[in-house]
Amino acid sequence: MKKLLTLLLVVSLLLPTTVFAQESSLGNIQSFETEADLELMTEVYNFIQEAYPLELDNKAVIEGGLKGMLQAIDPYSDYYTPEEASELYMELMGFFTGIGIYIEKEENYITIVDTIEGANAREAGLLPEDVIISIDGIDTRDMPLSEASSMIKGVKGTTVKLGIKRSGVDDILYFEIIRDEIVINPVAYSEIEEGIGYINLSEFSQTAAIETRRALGQFNKSGIRKIILDLRDNPGGLLDQAVKIAKEFVAEGPIVHIREKNSALLTYSSYNEVPDYDLVLLVNENSASASEILAGAIRDRNAGTIIGKKTFGKGIVQSIIPLENGSLIKMTTAEYLTPKYRSIHGIGIEPDIVVENIERLDLQLQRAIELLQ
Numbered sequence: 001m002k003k004l005l006t007l008l009l010v011v012s013l014l015l016p017t018t019v020f021a022q023e024s025s026l027g028n029i030q031s032f033e034t035e036a037d038l039e040l041m042t043e044v045y046n047f048i049q050e051a052y053p054l055e056l057d058n059k060a061v062i063e064g065g066l067k068g069m070l071q072a073i074d075p076y077s078d079y080y081t082p083e084e085a086s087e088l089y090m091e092l093m094g095f096f097t098g099i100g101i102y103i104e105k106e107e108n109y110i111t112i113v114d115t116i117e118g119a120n121a122r123e124a125g126l127l128p129e130d131v132i133i134s135i136d137g138i139d140t141r142d143m144p145l146s147e148a149s150s151m152i153k154g155v156k157g158t159t160v161k162l163g164i165k166r167s168g169v170d171d172i173l174y175f176e177i178i179r180d181e182i183v184i185n186p187v188a189y190s191e192i193e194e195g196i197g198y199i200n201l202s203e204f205s206q207t208a209a210i211e212t213r214r215a216l217g218q219f220n221k222s223g224i225r226k227i228i229l230d231l232r233d234n235p236g237g238l239l240d241q242a243v244k245i246a247k248e249f250v251a252e253g254p255i256v257h258i259r260e261k262n263s264a265l266l267t268y269s270s271y272n273e274v275p276d277y278d279l280v281l282l283v284n285e286n287s288a289s290a291s292e293i294l295a296g297a298i299r300d301r302n303a304g305t306i307i308g309k310k311t312f313g314k315g316i317v318q319s320i321i322p323l324e325n326g327s328l329i330k331m332t333t334a335e336y337l338t339p340k341y342r343s344i345h346g347i348g349i350e351p352d353i354v355v356e357n358i359e360r361l362d363l364q365l366q367r368a369i370e371l372l373q
Helices: 002-014 021-051 058-071 082-093 120-124 145-152 208-221 239-246 290-300 363-372
Strands: 078-080 095-098 101-106 109-115 131-135 159-165 173-178 180-183 187-193 196-201 226-230 253-260 266-270 278-283 305-308 316-322 328-337
Touching: 021 058, 058 078, 058 328, 078 082, 082 095, 082 328, 101 145, 109 120, 120 173, 131 145, 145 159, 187 208, 187 363, 196 208, 208 239, 226 363, 239 253, 239 290, 253 290, 278 290, 278 363, 290 305, 305 363
Parallel strands: 196 226, 226 278, 278 305
Antiparallel strands: 078 328, 095 180, 101 109, 109 131, 131 159, 159 173, 187 196, 253 266, 253 328, 316 328
């Protein structure tokens, strides 16, 4: 904590000092308020130390305070313990240790959305729509999704036992599954119709750009120049991956502008000639962050047609700041703007063609195919 405060003080000394007297006075007031708040935090911590009658986990108290401080900024900022930091790094790289399932909270319990091909969960017989009612004998009723995810993940080679309620089966099914390293390829592609290539990009992990290029390379060999890029339900990921993929479709010029506090605007650009693709981009209300960077570049640079529903509206960038003990801070440090300097945070990106899906009918994809045909 002392090191972090020292760093903040050093940064403040590097800022311009030629300001109006009123602003300087306000800065002093804010400084005094900050010092008082820090003293208050110390006072509360000391009171906990002196008055709490049971055994106290000091490390947990400090970590809880750090998490609370970061989480108070916005929903995207957080403090990660060394163990959590290790998991986050692996996920950003596109792999983690677990059993290979996607889960969501549905009413009171955790439901399996899908299983990963080649992973142990699918081999063991878990199915989409299975309801996880227990993990290692612990009831999951009202369990937060993050807690369930953490319990299912674990050390490679260890076992997790899941109690499953399956539709049409009266008895509870139990599965003991060995955790293993899960490598996620975020790209799936195919020739969906004659002369039309389809690429589904599930997240902007470390391999997103190279896998997208691989898909485009296969289409190029087959002479396919009509492309559907599906970013629906893509929550985002790494900024550099969004920029690299945008360069495949956007001609020379800006892709995204990054605005940081007290810094000049930073622009990422494409230096390519006009790409020879007829592109349709699919988005929905769950397309967020890096997905919106790519969608904003496609829209503002007229590089393709966007079909679907308005995107999520997350127009801010988080930085990962490693700390000496192996923990890290993930904190919002910048806002991004589309090539035409538009802020989309809390707003989202409107498609060129709005299409609402009907249950079991993918009208958005159907409309994209019709447009390219």
